[in-house]
Amino acid sequence: MKNVLRLNSIGAMAVRILFAAVAAFPIVFMLVSSLKPDQQIFGDMSSVAAFLPIGNISLDNYAAVFDRVPAARFLINSVGISAVTVVLGIFINSLCAFALSRMQVRGKRVVFTAILATLIVPFQTLALPLVWWVNQLPYFELNGFSLEISKGWLDTYQVQIIPFIANAFSIYLYHQYFESIPKELDEAARIDGAGWFKIYRQVVMPLAGPATATVAILTFLPAWNSYLWPLMVVQSEELRPVMIGIQYFFQLNVSWGEVMAYASLITVPVVVLFIAFQRSFINSIASSGVKG
C-alpha cells in the first residue's frame, strides 16, 4: 500500500514535470535564441543545444534591435500607457464596486446588471465603430495660457488609455471581494463620523489588497499586449507601444535572432512583474472565487 502511494506520487511528479516542460520550452527557446546568431540558431535546432545558452553567445541581437526599432521609445510609451491605465482603473473600478456593494443606492441592481452585460461583448466587435466615435470626441490642449479645443482623438496617448479604464470584470472582482468584508466595519466607522469616501479609502481598500493585485495584473496584461487597437488608431512613431514594433522586423530580410531578442525584450518585464505578484495573484483569484 505504501509503495503504491509512493509510486503514485512519483507518477504525479513526472506528469507535473512533463507539463512544465511543454509550458516552458518555447519560452526558453526564445530567450536562448535571442543570444545567438541566426546561423547557430538553425544549427542548434536538432539537438538539446536549442535550449542551452552555449556556443557563440552575445548581446549583439539586442544591440541590433535598438538600431532597427526605436525600442526605448516604445518601451517608455507602453510603460506609461499601462501604468496610467492600471492606476486609474484600480481607482475608478473599485470606487464603483464599493458603491454597488456597500451603499444603498436606488437602481444599483440595474446598473450592476448592465455593467456585467458588457462582459459578453468582445472588444473586436466594438473596435470598428469605436474608431469612428473617438475621432468625433473633442480634445483639449493647454497651449501656454490658452485652452485649445480640437476634434479627434486619433493618434494620441489618451485614445490608448481612456477607453480601457472602466472594466466590468474589474468591477465584478472588486464587488465579489468587498462582499466578503464585514459590513459592520462600515457601521462602526460611520458612528465615528466617517464619510463614505473615507470608509472606502481607509477601511475597505486597505483590506482589498489581493483583489487589487488581481485587477492590476488583469488590467496591465491587455494594456501591455494591445496590438489591434494601436494598429488602428496610432500612426506617429513616437506614440506607438511595444507590440507594434514587431512589424519593423518583417521588412526585407528577417533576422530571427533579432526577432527573438525583441520578443524577449517585451516579454521579460511582464514575466518579472508577474513572478513578483504571482502569489497574491493566483491566491486571490483562487479565493475571491470566480464562482459564477
Place this chain on the structure above:
Amino acid sequence: MTTTQLPSRRPAAPAPGGTTPAAARRKRPGRLREQLSGWGMIAPAAVLLLAFVFLPAILGFGLAFTNARLISPRPVEFVGMDNFARLFTDPTFWRALLNVSYFAVVVVPVQSGLALAMALLINKKFRGVNFFRTVYFLPVVTSMVVVSLLWLFMYRKDGLINELLSTFSFGLIQGADWLNDPATAMPAIIALSIWQAAGFHMIIWLAGLQSISGELYEAAQLDGASRWHQFRYVTWPGLKHTRSLVLVTITIQALGLFDQVSVMTQGGPLDSTTTIIYEAVRSGFKQQETSYASAISLVFFVLVLLISAVQRYLTREKD
C-alpha cells in the same frame, strides 16, 4: 503584499438589498446624501462604460444597416438588409464560420480538460507547488502576438517543432510545412492556442477546487473510496458552477479567434484559417467597408449570445 484572512470570515449572505436594522433607522437626510455620494462613486466607471462600450455597440448595430465607409464623400444612407444579404451569400463568410466551429469543437473540450488536469496536479500543497503554478501560467502572461510570432518560427519546415518530432520519433515522423498547408494550418493554430490559454483556465478550475471542503475528501477516504471515486463523487459534483464558467469563457474566447490568424496566416492558405472576426477586421480596415464589417460583428455577437444561452440552458441546475 499582506494576505488577509478575510475570505474565510465570509459572513452569511446578506439579505437582498442589504437592509440592516441600522440602515432602516437612518434618517432621510443621511439617505439622500448616501444616494448622492453613491451615484458620484458609480458615475466615473458608468460614464466610461457608456461612452466606450454601450455607445459603440449601438453605433455598430446601426451602421450594419447603412452603407457607411471609413472615409467616403457620399452621405451615409440606410440600406436595410443589403449587408446581411451579401454576407449570407459570401462563401468566405461560411468558410470562416466553419473554421471557427472546427476550432471551437477541438479547443473547448481539449483545453478545459488539460486545464483541469493541470489544476488537479497543483491543487494540493507540496514542495515546489509555487514553481509549477508559475510555470504553467507563464504562457498566459506572454502576449498572444509574441506567442504567434514565436510559433510562426517554430512551425517552419526547418523549425523546432519538426526537429523535435523527428528526434522523439527517431526519425519516423517527417514534419509538415504546418502553416502553408491547408490541411495542417488550423491544427497548428489550435495547438498553440491551447498552449497559450490553458493556464488561465487552470486558475479558474483551481478556484473551484479550493472551494471544495477538505472534510468531504476525509469522509470519502474513511469510506474507503478510491482516488477515482473521490474524483467522480466529490470533486466533479463540487465543480458544477466552475464547469459552466470555464465552458462559457473558453467558447467565447474560441469564437473570437483573431490574433493568431492575423500574425501567422492572414486567413490562408486558401481561407483555411480565416475567422469571423478576421473577416470583420479585414473588410473594416483593409477595405474600409465599415458597414459590412459592422454587419459581420453583429452576426458574431448574436452567435455568441445564442451559444452562451444554449450552454447556460444545458448546464442549468436541475432541481
